[in-house]
Amino acid sequence: MSQTSAVKTITPDPPRRFLDGKKRVLASAFAGTTIEWYDFYLYGTAAALIFNVQFFPSGSELGSSLAAFASLAVGFFARPLGGIIAGHLGDRVGRKALLVVSLLSMGIASTLIGLVPNFNAIGWWAAAALVVLRIVQGLSAGAEWGGSALLSVEHAPPRKRGLFGSFTQIGSAAGMLLATSAFFSVQTLLTPEQFESFGWRIPFLASALLVALGLWIRLGVSDAPEFQELKDSGNVAKAPLRDVLTKHPRVLLVTIGLRLAQNSVFYLITVYMLSYLAENRDDSTAGVTAVMIASAIGLFTGPLWGWISDKVGRKRVTIGGIIGVAAFGWIFFAFLDAGPLAFLPIVVILGMNLAHDAIYGPQAAWFAEQFPIEIRYSGVNMGYQLGTVIGGGIMPMVAALLYVIGGHSPWLICGYLTLLCLLSLIAALAAKDPARELAISARAGD
Template identity: 55%
Template sequence: MSTPTTAAAPPVRRPDPTTNAIRRRVALASFVGTTVEYYDFYLYATASALVFAPTFFPSVTPAVGVIASFATYGVGFVARPLGGIVAGHLGDRIGRKKLLVASLVLMGIASTLIGLIPSAATIGVGAVVALVVLRLLQGVAAGAEWGGSALLSVEHAPERHRGLFGAFTQMGSAGGMLLATGVFTLVRTLLGNEAFLTWGWRLPFLFSAVIVAVGLVIRLGVQDAPVFQELKDSGNVERFPVWQAIRRHPRAILVTAGLRLVQPALYSILTTYSLTYLGAKRGEEGSAAGLQAVLVISAVSLVSTPFWGWLSDRVGRRVLAIGSAVGIGVLVWPFFAFLDAGPLVLLPLVALIGMCVFHDSIYGPQAAWFAEQFPTGRRYSGMSLGYQIGSIFSVGLTPLLAAVFVELGGGSPWILCAYLGVYAVLTIVAAVFAVDPRARAARGGAGASAA
């Protein structure tokens, strides 16, 4: 009598340490590379608020000089869709990594050269022209950067942890702001305000060359995700991915643009315009307190951003986005009342609530959520277009519009607060129409779509 054979149990799958090591390396590369990019980009924002008006627009009133400075700041955001289109097209065809290396080099060159521009008193209008051209190059580089870095982290991530892994790209914004504000504050403290305004502001821009070199070393050590390599090896790469994204995914592009309205606008208020507002309302003490608050919120955001990305993997992206938009629309009114008369010692705490709760709860999950709106072959193009188009109308124009709105309001920010309220409503509408696979998974339905 034969003994029945028992099928051998399948071997237990253990986590691949190489795969986990690659994921950690990619997460680090995404964070460091984006930090370097945003360091350069945010240097310009800080300089626009504190330095560029007297340096490049000395012949106009201070208020007009600030508006002109913020106008050149906004130019960078006008150029970002161009960077997103070019990088999206090439990134969906030849790979994400090559475009990320190119964007980092371009950003470093543009930022270093800004530190070498003579003042308007020396070369006249040529200084402003050079400033605008280099800001345009910064915008192209920034437009190329975000989508590629986000995809590098999200496409390497486990399906159930895309929000967390994508948040490492998002952390680069806080890292760049922390580094930029910290370097500016250090140079200003060491040199004194007069020397800083005369020539010291150039040092942080020249320092860009050093940190870009560090970022390149780290970024060169990673590769594109297997999901893209498989697509490329199959020969199914789109010939014109940008056009295909526009033709086949217009709703997804509009949704991602809508999700980029109220959150970046709040960011511009907290980190850029509030410095100018505090300086005008409360003098040098106010602007110094504003810089300190930006340092604090940027540091804490390095922790809160991945937390919200992690939470979105469990409860879904949409519920966090809607809660964030409602909170921002309400928060902005008492926030400006506090800037007018509140105790400056409490400013970091107030700013923390705005940044690390209401801002980061929608910002942390964005890399994963935007990637989930598009298929692999058109993902870089589609998400870059939506992200950068939304950025023009939010973070790019907000400092300029804020200065104009406060002037129109006779020094009162009520028009600005109403403007943010409109953006909050539009963001809520976009969140309702966005695909949210993690919300379905959290309710026990279908999981997230394949990366």
């Protein structure tokens, strides 16, 4: 009697990569935007602390500060153009390709800023080179946000879009934390003379290493199936920008308005506050420390607000944040003028992590939900970037002018911020809220 034995061949599972699937998508959204915003925010910190003296010397402190802040604003004015170009290509070619290009261009521009000689070495050519590189930063930033936001939101389950989109948003907090930490570390380790001579350049030069890391993560991500299906069907929009302007002008205005309050208070805190404290309280470190702390907390509050918006809807969360920003502006400047700076981190946390993040955390998902997929990149990019120019890009410069016009009192700045909050409130009330409808349906089905 013979016995046949079967030998079972076991094929080992293929090794899992360190980052796979949706984890890699979220890592790409977070890491890519962190590096992009690190580079972009470095310029804002440097504009408040060093560029006014080293690149824009003038006969008055106000003139130098206004020139430095104007060069900062140039990057914001370039962002809509970068958004338009990236939106057109991203709606036709894909999100991933544009994100790789934006990361590379931002890293190259930032590294070169760290190498530009100052005014004493080459005169006004130094300022010209700085402005050109700032324009490149603006074009890159204009391409980045929309693509990263859509990549994360389009990969998300319908009831988790706010949470997934928040990983793009917290890249802003992480980038700010890295930028302020880099300047804080350099200022701490070097003497003031060394910092002014060469130390401020180190954070810009470090960008090259961060970009290499970001590219490694981002190159392993593909476009979402939703967009791939659209592309394979051949139904991509031939002129997505034209379609946004002619078929969806109301939605475009809504997204622009939603940016105003959030972005304006962000740049009041992270940029203008630094020069305000240096001028009025003779302190250049308390503001940087407070921003660092709030940025670290923002890594958690951003996803928290995104998750809450998945549960109760984007509109409720955002309106609460807008009202908070309007009230915060008046409290903020009253504290900056007379409050003990040891408690400044607490005040900044109230403005950044409670009010600002309630608007910003759900924003990627809410913007994506306003536009159909065939024009989504163009729509969210244009709304986001135009709102950024109006709300944040010119805010430090406008604040500096309003402070002088108001008799060296911040009351006009607070009034201006309140006006922007009113416009954002109108936009929030006009925006559709699919997340709210999903939340209601889910509760009804439970």
